Amino acid sequence: MNYINKLTYVSYDGFIEMDNLRNNYDSVLELDCKDITTEDKFWFYFGLYFNFPTRVDNWAAFSDWMRDLAFWDRNKSILIIFKNIDELFCRNLTLQSLAMSVFWEEVLPYWENEVIKVTSGSMQPRQFDVYCVMSQYDDF
Secondary structure, eight states: OOOOEEEEEHHHHHHHTTTTTTGGGGGGEEEEEEOOOOOHHHHHHHHHTTTSSSSOOOOHHHHHHHHHHTOOOOTEEEEEEEETTTGGGGGGGGHHHHHHHHHIIIIHHHHIHHHHHTTTTTTTTEEEEEEOOOOOOOOO
């Protein structure tokens, strides 16, 4: 199956109107970015949810585990929702950009089609989308 995986920024009000979005995915990770003040917390929450086999302590390791997921159910479609995205890393735009670039440049393209080449067909593409929701009173 062909997927076009996406990273989408949306206003709070726009996201509220998409309340049935979660029903289209097998697995939904919803994070409130107000609680994610450091990179370590970011990696911790993902490691906990996806049950990473080892602790993550850098972006390269995070990217590797997010592109592996062989230890996880291979057929699950994934939705990640970052609520209050503007609050991520205490509004540190450099770290926010870095985190989203890992998804945009590495994780999403991998699960869209690169996985077939890298695994010689032993793993298949999966739907994997990321929604970044602005704070309720800080819409863009």
